[in-house]
Amino acid sequence: MRWSGIVSACCAALTLTPPSFASAPSALPPYTPAYEPTTVDERGMWMEADERERLLRDSPLRIREGGLERYVREVLCREVGDDRCKGVRVYVMEIPAFNASMMANGCMEVWSGLLLRARSEAELAAVLGHEFGHFELRHTLMGFKAKRSATDVMAWVDVLGGITNRDMSSANVSLVGSLYRFNRAQETEADLLGFKYMAASGYPAKAASEVWQQRMAEDDATALGRGLKPRRNYTSGFFDTHPTDLKRAEYLAKAAAALPADGDARVEQYRAAIAPYLSRMLAAQIKMNDFGGTDFILNSLASSGGWSGELLFARAELYRTRGNPRDLQMASLWYRDAKAAGYVAPELDRNLGLALLRNGQTEDARKSLGAYLVARPEAPDAKMIQALLAK
Amino acid sequence: MKTKRVATLIAVSVAANAAIAAHANSLVAPGAHTGIANSKLSANSQGEWNRLSRVDGKNVEVWTLDGDALNKVSFYGGIANGMPLLREPDKKRHPLPKVSGTMLMTDIPALLETTYRSLGIVNQMEIGEQSPAILGGRKAIRFTYTLTRAADQVRRKGEGIGTLVDGKLYLVTYEAPALHFFDKDIERYRQLAASLAL
Numbered sequence: 001m002r003w004s005g006i007v008s009a010c011c012a013a014l015t016l017t018p019p020s021f022a023s024a025p026s027a028l029p030p031y032t033p034a035y036e037p038t039t040v041d042e043r044g045m046w047m048e049a050d051e052r053e054r055l056l057r058d059s060p061l062r063i064r065e066g067g068l069e070r071y072v073r074e075v076l077c078r079e080v081g082d083d084r085c086k087g088v089r090v091y092v093m094e095i096p097a098f099n100a101s102m103m104a105n106g107c108m109e110v111w112s113g114l115l116l117r118a119r120s121e122a123e124l125a126a127v128l129g130h131e132f133g134h135f136e137l138r139h140t141l142m143g144f145k146a147k148r149s150a151t152d153v154m155a156w157v158d159v160l161g162g163i164t165n166r167d168m169s170s171a172n173v174s175l176v177g178s179l180y181r182f183n184r185a186q187e188t189e190a191d192l193l194g195f196k197y198m199a200a201s202g203y204p205a206k207a208a209s210e211v212w213q214q215r216m217a218e219d220d221a222t223a224l225g226r227g228l229k230p231r232r233n234y235t236s237g238f239f240d241t242h243p244t245d246l247k248r249a250e251y252l253a254k255a256a257a258a259l260p261a262d263g264d265a266r267v268e269q270y271r272a273a274i275a276p277y278l279s280r281m282l283a284a285q286i287k288m289n290d291f292g293g294t295d296f297i298l299n300s301l302a303s304s305g306g307w308s309g310e311l312l313f314a315r316a317e318l319y320r321t322r323g324n325p326r327d328l329q330m331a332s333l334w335y336r337d338a339k340a341a342g343y344v345a346p347e348l349d350r351n352l353g354l355a356l357l358r359n360g361q362t363e364d365a366r367k368s369l370g371a372y373l374v375a376r377p378e379a380p381d382a383k384m385i386q387a388l389l390a391k
Numbered sequence: 392m393k394t395k396r397v398a399t400l401i402a403v404s405v406a407a408n409a410a411i412a413a414h415a416n417s418l419v420a421p422g423a424h425t426g427i428a429n430s431k432l433s434a435n436s437q438g439e440w441n442r443l444s445r446v447d448g449k450n451v452e453v454w455t456l457d458g459d460a461l462n463k464v465s466f467y468g469g470i471a472n473g474m475p476l477l478r479e480p481d482k483k484r485h486p487l488p489k490v491s492g493t494m495l496m497t498d499i500p501a502l503l504e505t506t507y508r509s510l511g512i513v514n515q516m517e518i519g520e521q522s523p524a525i526l527g528g529r530k531a532i533r534f535t536y537t538l539t540r541a542a543d544q545v546r547r548k549g550e551g552i553g554t555l556v557d558g559k560l561y562l563v564t565y566e567a568p569a570l571h572f573f574d575k576d577i578e579r580y581r582q583l584a585a586s587l588a589l
Contacts (some may be wrong), residue, residue: 060539095514289488289509380520385525
C-alpha cells in the first residue's frame with residue numbers, strides 16, 4: 001500500500017509534468033573559440049564526433065574537387081559571421097537527399113541533395129544556419145542527456161511497477177512522449193536561432209520559410225507522382241522529432257514579416273557555384289525512381305533560370321527512364337530541344353537514339369546512335385550500341 | 392508447474408532450432424544445379440559455393456564464397472514485366488523501378504543501378520563497359536560497373552550478364568571489393584556465368 005502510493009505519486013508527477021531537461025537557454029551562448037568539452041558526457045560525445053569526422057574526411061562519397069566545400073563554408077561564414085565559423089569544417093557528401101547536420105565538435109556535413117534543391121545562397125544559408133544553431137546551443141549533448149534521463153526513469157518506473165505489481169505503461173508512454181516533444185522543441189529553438197543569424201546576415205529573411213514551403217511542395221509532388229494523396233501533416237505526431245514543415249514555414253514566415261523585406265539572396269552567385277556539379281547531381285536524382293519529386297525539382301530550377309540545355313536533357317532522361325510510350329515521345333522532343341539549346345555532349349545522341357528505338361522509331365534511332373558512335377567510337381558501350389544497330 | 396515450464400522451453404528451443412536449420416545457408420556442391428532463383432536458370436559450378444538463406448526477392452538467389460560483403464553472385468531468375476528486381480520495403484511510398492517488357496538490352500544495367508540507388512544501397516555507381524554476349528543461347532548484354540555501398544563505403548567492382556526472354560529478365564551479377572577480392576574470384580564467377588543455361 002505504501003509502495004503503491006509512492007508509485008502513484010511518481011506516475012502522476014511524470015505524467016503531468018515533462019522532465020526538467022526540457023528547459024532551454026534563453027540567450028545566445030557566448031562564442032568561445034577553440035572550445036574544449038568539459039564534462040564526461042561531452043568529452044565522450046566529442047570523441048565519437050572526432051571518429052565520425054575521420055570517416056567523413058576519408059569517405060569516397062566526399063566531393064573534394066573544385067572547391068565546393070570551400071564555397072559552402074563561405075556561405076556559412078556569411079550567415080553566422082566569420083568569428084563563429086572560423087573553427088567549422090564542412091564536408092560535402094554525394095548523397096542525393098535533402099540533409100545537412102552538424103556534430104558537437106564543429107564538423108558540418110552537407111548532402112548534395114540539399115545543394116541541388118536550394119535555389120539561392122539564402123536558402124542554403126537558412127539550412128546551414130539552422131544546423132549551426134543546434135551546434136551553438138549544444139543540442140547533441142542536451143539530447144543525449146534527455147534521452148538518458150528519460151530511459152533511466154523509465155527503467156526505475158518498471159522496477160517500481162514490478163515491486164508493487166502495477167501497470168506502469170501509461171507513465172512510460174508519457175516519458176517517451178516528453179522525449180519526442182523535447183526533440184521538437186530543440187528543432188524550433190534551432191530554427192529561431194538560425195533565423196536570428198539570417199536576419200543579421202544580409203540575406204532576405206523570408207528565405208528560411210521558403211525552404212520549408214519548397215519541401216512541402218516537393219513531398220506533395222512525390223506523393224502525386226506515386227499515385228498517392230499528398231501527405232501533408234499539419235500537426236506533429238507523437239513520435240515526430242521535428243516540427244512539421246508547415247508549422248516551420250508558418251513561424252518563420254511570421255518572424256520574417258516583422259523584418260524589412262530587403263536583402264540579397266545571391267541567386268546568380270549560387271547558380272554559378274553549383275553549375276560544375278549540376279549534371280552529376282541531376283543524374284543521381286533522376287535515378288532515385290521519384291518521378292514527381294524530380295520533375296518538381298527540374299521545374300523549380302527552370303522557374304528561376306529558364307530551361308537550359310542541361311535541364312532539358314535531364315527532363316528527357318527522367319521521362320526516358322520511366323519509359324511509357326508517351327514518356328519516350330516527350331523525351332525525344334526534349335533531347336532535341338536540349339540540343340537546340342546548346343547541349344552538345346554526344347551522350348545526348350545516344351540517349352535520344354535509345355528513346356526512339358524503344359519507341360519503335362527505328363530509322364531515326366539509327367541516325368542518332370550512328371552519330372554517337374562517330375563522335376565516341378571508343379566509348380565503353382560502343383560495342384553494345386553497335387549490336388543494337390545490327391538488329 | 393516448474394517441470395511444465397521446462398518442457399515448454401525445450402519444445403520452443405527444438406522448434407527454433409528446426410526453423411534455423413530450415414533457413415540456414417547451404418553448401419552448393421560442384422556440379423549441375425537447376426531451378427536457380429525459382430526459375431529455369433541453371434548452372435554448372437566447378438568449385439563449391441554457399442547459397443545464402445536470405446531472400447532478397449521472390450526470384451533472387453545469392454551465392455558467395457566468403458560472405459556476400461566479399462564476393463557475391465546474385466541470380467535474378469525471370470523477373471516478370473511490372474515486377475521489381477528486389478523486394479520492395481514500402482511498395483506504396485517508396486516503390487522500386489520495375490522490369491518492362493519493352494526494355495532494351497542497355498536498360499538492364501540501368502535498371503540495376505536505379506534499383507540500388509532507390510533502395511539507398513549505393514550513392515555512387517557507374518556503369519562501365521557494355522558489350523553483346525550470349526546467355527543460355529540467347530542474345531544478352533555483358534557489363535561492368537563500379538559502386539560504393541552506402542553501408543560500409545567500400546569501393547566495389549561488379550560484372551553482370553543479362554537478357555530478356557519473353558518479357559522476363561534473367562540477370563546474374565558478381566560484386567566484390569575492388570581491393571583484392573574482385574580479382575581473386577572473378578574467374579570462378581566467369582566459369583559459373585559461362586555455364587549458365589535457360
